[in-house]
Amino acid sequence: MSQSDIADRDGMQNGQAQDGGEESTRRDFIYIATASFGAVGVAGVAWPLIDQMNPDASVRALAAVEIDISAVEVGQSITVKWRGKPVFIRHRTEEEITSAEATPLSDLPDPQSDEARIQRPEWLVMVGICTHLGCVPLGQRGDYGGWFCPCHGSHYDTSGRIRKGPAPLNLEVPDYVFLTDTRIRIG
Numbered sequence: 001m002s003q004s005d006i007a008d009r010d011g012m013q014n015g016q017a018q019d020g021g022e023e024s025t026r027r028d029f030i031y032i033a034t035a036s037f038g039a040v041g042v043a044g045v046a047w048p049l050i051d052q053m054n055p056d057a058s059v060r061a062l063a064a065v066e067i068d069i070s071a072v073e074v075g076q077s078i079t080v081k082w083r084g085k086p087v088f089i090r091h092r093t094e095e096e097i098t099s100a101e102a103t104p105l106s107d108l109p110d111p112q113s114d115e116a117r118i119q120r121p122e123w124l125v126m127v128g129i130c131t132h133l134g135c136v137p138l139g140q141r142g143d144y145g146g147w148f149c150p151c152h153g154s155h156y157d158t159s160g161r162i163r164k165g166p167a168p169l170n171l172e173v174p175d176y177v178f179l180t181d182t183r184i185r186i187g
Protein backbone atom coordinates (compact mmCIF):
# COMPACT_ATOMS: atom_id res chain seq x y z
CA MET A 1 0.00 0.00 0.00
CA SER A 2 1.45 3.40 -0.96
CA GLN A 3 1.90 6.37 1.34
CA SER A 4 -0.91 8.16 -0.44
CA ASP A 5 -3.22 5.16 0.06
CA ILE A 6 -2.35 5.16 3.74
CA ALA A 7 -2.88 8.88 3.83
CA ASP A 8 -6.25 8.46 2.10
CA ARG A 9 -7.28 5.80 4.54
CA ASP A 10 -6.16 7.88 7.48
CA GLY A 11 -8.03 10.76 6.01
CA MET A 12 -11.14 8.60 5.82
CA GLN A 13 -10.79 7.49 9.36
CA ASN A 14 -10.39 11.10 10.38
CA GLY A 15 -13.34 11.90 8.18
CA GLN A 16 -15.44 9.32 9.95
CA ALA A 17 -14.60 10.89 13.23
CA GLN A 18 -15.36 14.38 11.95
CA ASP A 19 -18.23 13.80 9.53
CA GLY A 20 -19.82 10.63 10.88
CA GLY A 21 -22.85 8.82 9.43
CA GLU A 22 -23.72 9.21 5.75
CA GLU A 23 -20.53 10.95 4.61
CA SER A 24 -18.22 8.29 6.05
CA THR A 25 -20.37 5.53 4.53
CA ARG A 26 -20.09 7.16 1.10
CA ARG A 27 -16.30 7.46 1.43
CA ASP A 28 -16.01 3.88 2.56
CA PHE A 29 -17.90 2.81 -0.53
CA ILE A 30 -15.57 4.78 -2.79
CA TYR A 31 -12.56 3.24 -1.10
CA ILE A 32 -13.93 -0.29 -1.40
CA ALA A 33 -14.97 0.25 -5.02
CA THR A 34 -11.49 1.57 -5.89
CA ALA A 35 -9.80 -1.37 -4.19
CA SER A 36 -12.03 -3.87 -6.02
CA PHE A 37 -11.37 -2.27 -9.38
CA GLY A 38 -7.64 -2.45 -8.67
CA ALA A 39 -7.89 -6.17 -7.98
CA VAL A 40 -9.53 -6.80 -11.37
CA GLY A 41 -6.74 -4.86 -13.06
CA VAL A 42 -4.09 -6.98 -11.38
CA ALA A 43 -5.72 -10.22 -12.55
CA GLY A 44 -5.92 -9.00 -16.15
CA VAL A 45 -2.21 -8.31 -16.48
CA ALA A 46 -0.91 -11.24 -14.45
CA TRP A 47 1.10 -12.94 -17.20
CA PRO A 48 2.96 -9.86 -18.48
CA LEU A 49 3.95 -8.85 -14.94
CA ILE A 50 5.13 -12.34 -14.04
CA ASP A 51 7.04 -12.45 -17.29
CA GLN A 52 8.86 -9.23 -16.48
CA MET A 53 9.91 -10.56 -13.09
CA ASN A 54 11.77 -13.44 -14.72
CA PRO A 55 15.60 -13.46 -14.69
CA ASP A 56 17.51 -11.49 -17.33
CA ALA A 57 18.03 -12.73 -20.90
CA SER A 58 21.36 -14.48 -20.27
CA VAL A 59 19.79 -16.65 -17.55
CA ARG A 60 16.57 -17.18 -19.47
CA ALA A 61 18.50 -18.37 -22.53
CA LEU A 62 19.66 -21.35 -20.50
CA ALA A 63 16.24 -22.29 -19.28
CA ALA A 64 14.94 -25.46 -20.86
CA VAL A 65 12.59 -28.13 -19.62
CA GLU A 66 12.45 -31.81 -20.53
CA ILE A 67 9.08 -33.49 -20.52
CA ASP A 68 8.09 -37.14 -20.61
CA ILE A 69 5.03 -37.34 -22.87
CA SER A 70 4.65 -41.12 -22.80
CA ALA A 71 1.52 -40.96 -20.62
CA VAL A 72 -0.33 -38.45 -22.80
CA GLU A 73 -2.92 -40.45 -24.72
CA VAL A 74 -4.39 -39.52 -28.09
CA GLY A 75 -6.93 -36.78 -27.48
CA GLN A 76 -5.27 -35.62 -24.26
CA SER A 77 -3.28 -32.49 -23.48
CA ILE A 78 -0.94 -31.42 -20.73
CA THR A 79 0.19 -27.97 -19.71
CA VAL A 80 3.75 -27.44 -18.53
CA LYS A 81 5.46 -24.32 -17.29
CA TRP A 82 8.40 -23.00 -19.28
CA ARG A 83 10.14 -19.71 -18.52
CA GLY A 84 7.13 -18.70 -16.47
CA LYS A 85 4.67 -19.38 -19.28
CA PRO A 86 2.14 -22.17 -19.81
CA VAL A 87 2.98 -24.46 -22.72
CA PHE A 88 0.29 -26.72 -24.16
CA ILE A 89 1.33 -30.16 -25.40
CA ARG A 90 -1.51 -31.82 -27.27
CA HIS A 91 -1.59 -35.40 -28.56
CA ARG A 92 -3.82 -34.74 -31.54
CA THR A 93 -6.48 -37.05 -32.91
CA GLU A 94 -6.62 -38.05 -36.58
CA GLU A 95 -9.59 -35.71 -37.03
CA GLU A 96 -7.68 -32.78 -35.57
CA ILE A 97 -4.69 -33.44 -37.80
CA THR A 98 -6.84 -33.82 -40.92
CA SER A 99 -8.75 -30.64 -40.14
CA ALA A 100 -5.54 -28.65 -39.55
CA GLU A 101 -3.89 -29.94 -42.74
CA ALA A 102 -6.96 -29.39 -44.91
CA THR A 103 -7.46 -25.72 -43.98
CA PRO A 104 -6.60 -23.41 -46.91
CA LEU A 105 -4.11 -20.70 -46.02
CA SER A 106 -6.53 -18.19 -47.52
CA ASP A 107 -8.88 -18.88 -44.59
CA LEU A 108 -6.27 -17.82 -42.05
CA PRO A 109 -5.80 -14.29 -40.63
CA ASP A 110 -2.17 -15.22 -39.85
CA PRO A 111 -1.40 -17.65 -42.69
CA GLN A 112 0.80 -20.54 -41.64
CA SER A 113 0.61 -24.17 -42.69
CA ASP A 114 0.07 -26.85 -40.07
CA GLU A 115 3.27 -28.47 -41.31
CA ALA A 116 5.25 -25.36 -40.42
CA ARG A 117 3.96 -25.49 -36.84
CA ILE A 118 4.67 -29.10 -35.93
CA GLN A 119 7.54 -31.58 -35.97
CA ARG A 120 5.35 -34.68 -35.75
CA PRO A 121 1.73 -34.41 -36.85
CA GLU A 122 0.35 -36.09 -33.74
CA TRP A 123 2.04 -33.63 -31.36
CA LEU A 124 1.24 -29.94 -31.10
CA VAL A 125 3.43 -27.83 -28.78
CA MET A 126 2.71 -24.15 -28.28
CA VAL A 127 2.74 -21.34 -25.73
CA GLY A 128 -0.69 -21.12 -24.11
CA ILE A 129 -1.00 -17.36 -24.08
CA CYS A 130 -3.58 -15.61 -26.24
CA THR A 131 -1.93 -13.24 -28.70
CA HIS A 132 -4.56 -10.57 -28.05
CA LEU A 133 -3.98 -9.49 -24.44
CA GLY A 134 -2.38 -12.48 -22.80
CA CYS A 135 -5.14 -14.62 -21.29
CA VAL A 136 -4.80 -18.40 -21.20
CA PRO A 137 -7.14 -20.02 -23.78
CA LEU A 138 -9.27 -23.07 -22.99
CA GLY A 139 -8.58 -26.29 -24.90
CA GLN A 140 -10.97 -28.09 -27.22
CA ARG A 141 -13.44 -25.23 -27.22
CA GLY A 142 -14.61 -22.69 -29.72
CA ASP A 143 -15.86 -22.84 -33.28
CA TYR A 144 -12.84 -24.68 -34.69
CA GLY A 145 -12.35 -27.44 -32.10
CA GLY A 146 -9.03 -26.02 -30.95
CA TRP A 147 -8.71 -23.35 -28.26
CA PHE A 148 -11.01 -20.56 -27.18
CA CYS A 149 -9.98 -17.48 -25.27
CA PRO A 150 -12.84 -16.45 -22.97
CA CYS A 151 -11.46 -12.97 -22.29
CA HIS A 152 -12.60 -11.41 -25.58
CA GLY A 153 -13.66 -14.37 -27.70
CA SER A 154 -10.74 -15.46 -29.88
CA HIS A 155 -11.07 -18.86 -31.57
CA TYR A 156 -7.99 -20.94 -32.48
CA ASP A 157 -8.04 -24.10 -34.59
CA THR A 158 -6.52 -27.54 -34.03
CA SER A 159 -3.15 -26.16 -35.08
CA GLY A 160 -3.42 -23.23 -32.65
CA ARG A 161 -3.95 -20.75 -35.50
CA ILE A 162 -6.19 -17.76 -34.97
CA ARG A 163 -9.43 -18.12 -36.93
CA LYS A 164 -11.87 -15.63 -35.41
CA GLY A 165 -11.85 -12.85 -32.81
CA PRO A 166 -9.53 -9.99 -31.86
CA ALA A 167 -6.26 -11.94 -31.48
CA PRO A 168 -3.93 -10.93 -34.36
CA LEU A 169 -1.58 -13.92 -34.43
CA ASN A 170 -1.42 -17.69 -34.07
CA LEU A 171 -0.43 -19.16 -30.71
CA GLU A 172 3.37 -19.13 -30.56
CA VAL A 173 5.30 -22.34 -31.16
CA PRO A 174 8.38 -22.42 -28.90
CA ASP A 175 11.74 -23.95 -29.83
CA TYR A 176 11.63 -27.61 -28.91
CA VAL A 177 13.16 -30.91 -29.94
CA PHE A 178 12.21 -34.57 -29.65
CA LEU A 179 14.94 -36.27 -27.61
CA THR A 180 13.23 -39.64 -28.05
CA ASP A 181 9.76 -40.71 -29.21
CA THR A 182 8.41 -39.95 -25.74
CA ARG A 183 10.57 -37.13 -24.49
CA ILE A 184 10.86 -33.55 -25.62
CA ARG A 185 12.94 -30.60 -24.56
CA ILE A 186 11.48 -27.11 -24.76
CA GLY A 187 13.88 -24.20 -24.94
Ligand code: FES
Binding pocket: 130, 131, 132, 133, 134, 135, 149, 150, 151, 152, 153, 154, 165, 166, 167
Ligand atom coordinates in the same frame (compact mmCIF):
# COMPACT_ATOMS: atom_id res chain seq x y z
S1 FES B 1 -6.90 -11.92 -24.40
FE1 FES B 1 -7.67 -13.54 -25.62
S2 FES B 1 -9.22 -12.62 -26.82
FE2 FES B 1 -8.42 -10.98 -25.64
